[in-house]
Amino acid sequence: MKNLKKKLGLSAAVVLSTLTFATAYAASSVPTTSTTPENPNITYIKTDEPTSYRIDQLKKIAMYYYWHGGDLEKAEKEIFKGITLKGKYDVVEHAFKEATLIDPYNLDLKFSLASTQIIQKKIPEALQTYKQILNLDPNNFNANLLYGVYSKINGDIRAYKSAISKLKRIDSKKANEYIRKLKTTESIINSKLNTEVPQHLPQKDHAIVILGYALADDGSMRQPLMERLKVGLAIAKQYPHSKIIVTGGVPKQGITEAEAMSNWLISQGIEKDRIILENKSTDTVENALFTTAILEKEGIKDVTLVTSASHMRRALTVFKEASDFYDKMNGKNSNRNFTNVVYLDYPSIEEAQKVSKDEEFVIYRDLFRVSGIWQYPGLQR
Incomplete structure (x- = not known):
């Protein structure tokens, strides 16, 4: 194992067989690490560690790759063995996916998984993940909001209207606030971009x-x-x-x-x-x-x-x-x-002036984030 760590380095060893989902629990131990490059100590977690500990390590792996990335080529060749990795967010997604298997009741983990799928433009997968949240918690305001708006961008107006109606029943005041935010955003999306310095800008404040x-x-x-x-x-x-x-x-x-x-x-x-x-x-x-x-x-x-x-x-x-x-x-x-x-x-x-679907997803994703809905609940705005 020491040779393996030297061979792969921190960024690859951080995930190791934790994310080889088909064989993860067959292994006797799972290498992982802290989330900061300043503290690269690698520890080994046996699969009989407490549930909360294993989930915590998976979240750390996800956040490490979210921020720092890693050697994907080595991870794909020497660790994942058949799982194709297109980027660091693949590792983030797999880590949260594994965490949701360990604790399928934890909705925050599912929100984190859906957010990573949105980042990767895996829209059908993200919508399905939000749908799972709603199946478990039909009155979850954030899940209804995100599912509705992302469905609309994806062309499903009926799902959007249904979600808005549901939001009004759950919390009419909050729903109306978000409807105003959505209308403001739509106006911004359709606004003119200026390439010249505007005339008559204020000389004060x-x-x-x-x-x-x-x-x-x-x-x-x-x-x-x-x-x-x-x-x-x-x-x-x-x-x-x-x-x-x-x-x-x-x-x-x-x-x-x-x-x-x-x-x-x-x-x-x-x-x-x-x-x-x-x-x-x-x-x-x-x-x-x-x-x-x-x-x-x-x-x-x-x-x-x-x-x-x-x-x-x-x-x-x-x-x-x-x-x-x-x-x-x-x-x-x-x-x-x-x-x-x-x-x-x-x-x-x-x-x-043309706005692509991909740009719309990013605009609304960041609107939700700045409005107080964390992308990764409790981990990353």
């Missing part, structure tokens, strides 16, 4: 929010981020009194996206005191939540979002929802206004 993009392993900025910065810089020059918020907290070589963006803007002549760093977020949902806290603190009423065209509708959706949430939490109505300017990552603006 206005901020330009430039959304980050993952840095290269050496800490350098990739082209999409550079292009977003160029768009943001053009707006900043035209509106010299506007604050600039740069977002992104995933570090590479000791620097976050926000820090790299700030350094670049300063090198282009932007005053340092105009720039505010949001350097804790790991994805678009956290961009919105953490940036909205800054907007509240700074008293910003008008926001111009800057990101890629393929990302803008999702960004507008989650920022609007985050802003509405902060209003509700603070018992006020900020009437915060959002405008947009995009880096055009399509051949033409006409192509950019």
Whole structure:
């Protein structure tokens, strides 16, 4: 086994025969690991370990691969032996699938499985998983909501209408709130993307929010981020009194996206005191939540979002929802206004205005996440 660990390394050994479902329980022990690369100690779990312990290890495996990935080629060749792995989310899915076999009563595990299937665009499988939840708990609000909306995107309007009717019976107030959110999102999906700097933006209480993009392993900025910065810089020059918020907290070589963006803007002549760093977020949902806290603190009423065209509708959706949430939490109505300017990552603006089914799924998935429905209950928003 020591030779096997050296051969596979941490990322492959983390899953081992835990996920070889047909033979998992025939084995005498299951190698696994903690979820952080800083603590790579591998332990061995016998199959007669307590149920909660085995489930906990499977959740750790899922979250490890969700964040860090692993050597899929070796895992497929030397561990899974016949199971085709197309990406790290295959491992996440298999881990949650195994966990649901160990505890078929745990609905949170089923929600996590369905979320991973949505990420992988396995829509029929995800809908079936939500259906299992509803068979066990017909009045589960979140399951009815997710099943209904994803069914609609998938072309099943009847299932959507039935789900909405059920939601109104379960909790009419909450159902009407989500109906409003869905209508707002539909309006955003159909809104115009702007490639030019808007005229007549407010000269007061206005901020330009430039959304980050993952840095290269050496800490350098990739082209999409550079292009977003160029768009943001053009707006900043035209509106010299506007604050600039740069977002992104995933570090590479000791620097976050926000820090790299700030350094670049300063090198282009932007005053340092105009720039505010949001350097804790790991994805678009956290961009919105953490940036909205800054907007509240700074008293910003008008926001111009800057990101890629393929990302803008999702960004507008989650920022609007985050802003509405902060209003509700603070018992006020900020009437915060959002405008947009995009880096055009399509051949033409006409192509950019078209919304694919895949984009719709991601938009609504992140709407639900920012509204408070965790993607992986208790593990990952």
